[in-house]
Amino acid sequence: MQLKESLPVYFENTEIAFRDQSNASLKQSYQLFRVMNSRTLVNMGKHLVNLSFAVHFPVEGIIRNTIYKHFVGGVSIEDCSKTIDRLARCKVDSILDYAQEGEESDEAFDTTCREVIRTVEFAANHENVPFSVFKITGVARFDLLAKVSENQSLTDEEQAEYRRVEERVEAIFRKGFELDVPVLIDAEETWIQAVLDDMVMNLMSRYNKEKAIVQNTYQMYRHDSIERIKQHHQMALEGGFKFGLKIVRGAYMEKERNRAAERGYSSPIQPDKPATDKDFDDIIRYFMEHLDSIDFMVATHNEDSSLLLARLIDEYKLPRNYRGIYFSQLYGMSDHITYNLAESGYNVAKYVPYGAVRTMMPYLFRRAEENSSVKGQTSRELKMIRTEIKRRKSRLFQK
Structure with missing residues (x-):
């Protein structure tokens, strides 16, 4: 009899995808994605929430029990423990993501740095939390990073401010090194990515x-x-160090195109989605050819790219839980990919953001807008949930 771990992964198995959700939870998810399927309702909801906060209308409880509950792990690291344990029971790891953003002061940046270090310390003591993660814009002022990336001259005060940024970033990675916890740093807009790349490659x-x-x-x-x-990989080979990275399709496409048009330079964005998909899959093949010097994570909600990597792991005759390869999806999205990969023996982790309701609103608005704008995203989620609801009803009638 063929072992489950040797069978190909199958993303249409909704029983596995939603087995940790009760009937009530599943119905609530269905209603949430139905709302997010409408861009009009999403835009209206965004304005109403902002207005409610402005006039101090008590809306936090409603948010906490709906969209926040679906996409956020909790208000604190400790509060995420139940979410981490629930995912772990389904063989899914967690990556805690402190989603603080939009701050401008050194005090706020220092607070975020300390909190990210706490996630590293937490990961070191929890086998189901294999990574930590942060955004450089959580510990640095955006405009300062832009000036450095564009090689503009800095004032003495700005030079001191930038040194503090470097100290924060190094403190986080140094803690990861001391505790043997890999730390991912998220990508940013192209016009501040250069300084980030230089800093990270040096570290x-x-x-x-x-x-x-x-x-x-x-x-x-x-x-x-x-x-x-490939350039950064070559630097790693020449420098005698391991190259670690995560790939995503991306998060700033419209902003990038608009800025390029306004400033009159060539857009850094691919001409179309098929070009992005091709590069995404091509670089996965490149990673597999260089496993001795690259550890990588494929963070995607795309079934085809996930199936490609799963198939290549099998073709290369690697154990499905090969330590240098991870799949990842956002908490609250694409559970049919996450849970079926995990059930088939692959390494997979959910990005689990956490924070207070108010501080999480920019993140939640992006999730809602993403689901209403990405072609087929919410429709796919709805289809999967609807299929599972029907399956459960059918099983109930058969009893």
Whole structure:
């Protein structure tokens, strides 16, 4: 009899995808995605929420029990423990993501830095939390990063401010090195990515001699991403350190195109989605050809790319839980991919954001807008949930 771990992964198995959701929870998810299927309702809801906060209308309870509950792990690291345990029971790991953003002061940046270090310490003591993650814009002022990336001259005060940024970033990765916890740094807009790349590659050379502790992120909707990845990989080979990274399709496409048009330079974005998909899948093949020097995570809600990597792992005759390869999806999305990959024996982790309701609103608005704008995203979620609801009803009638 063939073992389950040797069978191909099948994303249409809704029983596995939603087995940790009660009937009531599943119906609530269905109603939520129905609302997010309408861009009009999403835009209206965004304005109403902002207005409610402005006039101090008590809306937090409603948000907490709906969209927040679906996409957020909790208000604190400790509050996420139940979510982490629930995912772990389904063989899914968690990556805690402190989703603080939009701050401007050194005090706020220092607070975020300390909180990210707490996630590293937490991960070191929890086997189901294999990574930590942060955004450089959570510990640095955006405009300062833009000036450095564009090689503009800095005032003495700005130079001191930038040194504090470098100290925060290094403190996070140093803690990861000391506790043997890989740390992912998220990608940013192209006009501040250069300074991030330089900083991260320098820290890789320092901390990745034995293991990929420092890990960068590359957005494959940029037409230069394959070239950048190969260039950085070559730097790692020449420097004798492990190259660690995550790939995503990307998060700033419209902003990038609009800025390029306004400022009159060539757009850094791929001409169309098929071009992005091709580069995404091509770089996965490249990673598989260089497993001795690359650890990587494929963060995607795309079934085809997930199936490609799953198939390549089997073709290369690697154990499905090969330590240097991870799949990842956002908490609250694409459970049919996450849970079926995990059930088939692959390494898979959910990005689990956490924070107070008010501070999580920018993140939640992006999730809602993403689901209403990405072609087929919400329709796919609705289809899967609807299929599982029907399956459960049918099973009930058969009893």
